[in-house]
Amino acid sequence: MLIDCHVHTNLEGTSKEGFLRALDAAGVDKAVLFSYQPASFSASAAAGGGGAKENVPDPAAALKDLMEWAAYSDRIVPMFWIDPLDEDAQEQVDRAVAAGVAGFKAICNRYYPGDSRPMEVWSRIAAAGKPILFHSGILYADGPCSNYNRPVGFEPLFDIPGLRFALAHVSWPWHDECLAVYGYWHFRRDVGAVTSDMFIDTCPGTPRIYREEVMRKIYGIGYDLEDGIMFGTDGSTKYDAGYTEQILAMDKSALDSCGATAEQREKYYGKNAARFLGL
Numbered sequence: 001m002l003i004d005c006h007v008h009t010n011l012e013g014t015s016k017e018g019f020l021r022a023l024d025a026a027g028v029d030k031a032v033l034f035s036y037q038p039a040s041f042s043a044s045a046a047a048g049g050g051g052a053k054e055n056v057p058d059p060a061a062a063l064k065d066l067m068e069w070a071a072y073s074d075r076i077v078p079m080f081w082i083d084p085l086d087e088d089a090q091e092q093v094d095r096a097v098a099a100g101v102a103g104f105k106a107i108c109n110r111y112y113p114g115d116s117r118p119m120e121v122w123s124r125i126a127a128a129g130k131p132i133l134f135h136s137g138i139l140y141a142d143g144p145c146s147n148y149n150r151p152v153g154f155e156p157l158f159d160i161p162g163l164r165f166a167l168a169h170v171s172w173p174w175h176d177e178c179l180a181v182y183g184y185w186h187f188r189r190d191v192g193a194v195t196s197d198m199f200i201d202t203c204p205g206t207p208r209i210y211r212e213e214v215m216r217k218i219y220g221i222g223y224d225l226e227d228g229i230m231f232g233t234d235g236s237t238k239y240d241a242g243y244t245e246q247i248l249a250m251d252k253s254a255l256d257s258c259g260a261t262a263e264q265r266e267k268y269y270g271k272n273a274a275r276f277l278g279l
C-alpha cells in the first residue's frame, strides 16, 4: 500500500478523474488531500496559492469541495485545513468531523502551535479522535513566519491526550531538531507521561542533497523513528506522477543505502500513515 500523505487542493486541478489517473500512473493507492487554504494564508505564494484573498472559498465552501473529492473515490482521504484563530474555529472542527473528514491540516503562519487558542482547537480535534498534519520548517509565505514552525514549538502538543500529530518536511532546515523533538516525545511516551502519538512526514522541502542524510539519521538515531515516518510529496490535485516517481526513486536509493528492511519500507510507504489516519 502506497499512501501519499501530503496533497494540496489546487483550484486549477479540478478533474477528479485526471487526478486518479495520475495516482495510478505513480502507483499511489491513496492520497491525503487537504482542503483549500484558509483566507489568512491565501495571499501567500506558497502551497499552490498566489490567488487574491477575495477568490478564496470560505471554510464551508472549502469543506464542501473537499468532501466532493472524497465522495468521488475512497482513495482520496480528506483533511480539512483549519485556521485555529478563526472566530468559529471550534465549530469548524465539529462541522468537518460531522462531514466525515479523516483529519485536519494546519500551517502556523501567524501563531505558535503552543499558543492557548490553537491548543484549544488541537484539543478538540484530538477529542474527536482525528489527527493533525502540520507544516514545519522554513515557510515560504507572506513575510517572516518560519519561526512559528520550529520543531521545539510543537512540544506543548505532546500533552494533549490522545493527539495524533505529524510534522511535515522533516522540519527542514531544522531536521536534526525535528528528530530530537521526536526523541523527546518518544521518551515521554515510553515513561507513560503522555498519550499523544507523533509522526514525521518526509515530503520535500528537504532538498535532495539533505535527503539521504536525513534518511540515514532517521534509521540510525535509535528512537524507533521507523514507526513514525510517512511518505508524502507535497503535490496537488494537479498531480504530477513524474515528480512522485522521482521522489520514490530518491527514497529507494536512500532506503537501500540505509539497509532498510521490507517491513521498515512497508511502514514508511503506508502502514504508519494508515495508523496516523486511523484507517
Ligand SMILES: [Zn+2]
Pocket: 006, 008, 047, 234
Ligand atoms: Zn504542503
